[in-house]
Amino acid sequence: MPRNQPLMAPAPGSSAPAATTTATTLAEAIRIALAEDIIAGRLPPGSEIEEHQAAERFGASRTPVREALRELAAAGLVEIEPRRGVRVARLTLERLGEMFEVMAETEAMCARLATHRMSAPERFALQSVHERSAAAVADGDVPAYDALNREFHSALYRCTHNGFLAEHVQALRLRLAPFRRAQFHHADRLRDSFAEHAALLRAVLRGDGEAAAREMRAHMLAAGSSLASTLRPAG
Amino acid sequence: MPRNQPLMAPAPGSSAPAATTTATTLAEAIRIALAEDIIAGRLPPGSEIEEHQAAERFGASRTPVREALRELAAAGLVEIEPRRGVRVARLTLERLGEMFEVMAETEAMCARLATHRMSAPERFALQSVHERSAAAVADGDVPAYDALNREFHSALYRCTHNGFLAEHVQALRLRLAPFRRAQFHHADRLRDSFAEHAALLRAVLRGDGEAAAREMRAHMLAAGSSLASTLRPAG
DNA sequence: CACAGTATTTCTGTATGCACAATCCTCCGA
């Protein structure tokens, strides 16, 4: 099935044999590398990307770099002004809020659908992820919790049994990633996030889709406002 | 504000001074032209697009054609298999169903948010669009109803007062467009669609967001299943 | 010293050329 390739490598901290995981084409490799740079904050929002310089960095010509940049633009990670140049997407606070709302509503949708459709093994797996994240909270291990948080949400996406939806919301998440890096700076947020997951999980396990949606929406909005409070005016 | 350019020209049947509306760049013009061809069905799902031949058709070189194709791929209108070629996206029935579900849920989200946020003038405008579409139904004027249907939904998007959401759902709509061309073939579907809009509008006007969401979901699913019944196995 | 106008530089947009991968075709052998 010649589906659309994902914008990034399978998982940012995956267990796969490091690099050369997927790179059928130079342009694709460059796209992945640039996306990682943007998401990791090495290319902060607003910074300019010059084609020639990027090409040099990757030991390639401008052609594949241009292709990579076009695709990143389509995904919303960079902005292209014709004949002016490319820069990493920089959002107004208003637009960031709008994106968070869409994210929250879409995740809520996932939670509701997943509640009604997930299988018993899936239920068990979700619970397991949540339990493992408890340890990370106890240790204050931010990177570990961050990874488990992603896994928790991804598991929920899969439980919708709607592959397109899963890809769709994952793309949204990717697009917001550059602005969520400070997500768990405060230990408070870590604990709150875990508690919200717990409430969500309870709703899911008792089969109350609407409640699950509400919990998820609240969870995402809490994350959003926590983020907003740590953000300087124009990220 | 250097936001992301839309994938297509403003409106397929707009009143703007025809061509040369927007075309800062050759690649962009080609992208728009190809998108229109795909959506209008002149390039049906599954058909191959050969770079050289497309370039010749537009009197350009392969370079801008390639860029256009990458962007179309990112939007999901075409599929690129590295070193194999490009073809207009062809969906399995399963995936089409998944996309319709996401579309339905997202439109429902829009309806709910719009209900709670729209202003009095917006309410009036939405009603006006609906009333105009009544005439199209009475005349059995399919193209007119099609246009008004789009306008009805677009108006609702705007009423969410969430610009990102509006763009987001519009992109979804665009992506499904190649598979919705047979939408109002049956006069029955025309009348049903109008009736569903009426029910939706009633819910919106009495401020019942949840009901509006339900009506919208039902409306979209009805459209989807009507479409499925007129579709050969692998569109 | 400020500023308008011009020259220069820089970088994007497009064209062209080359190399290699994928496919197709031919032809030979079982």
Added chain:
DNA sequence: TCGGAGGATTGTGCATACAGAAATACTGTG
């Protein structure tokens, strides 16, 4: 007749070259 090896062909991926727009530096004038 069928299957497969090997070469020809087609078309993509990438590099390079060139033209023109935008940004910058420069110069002369008020």
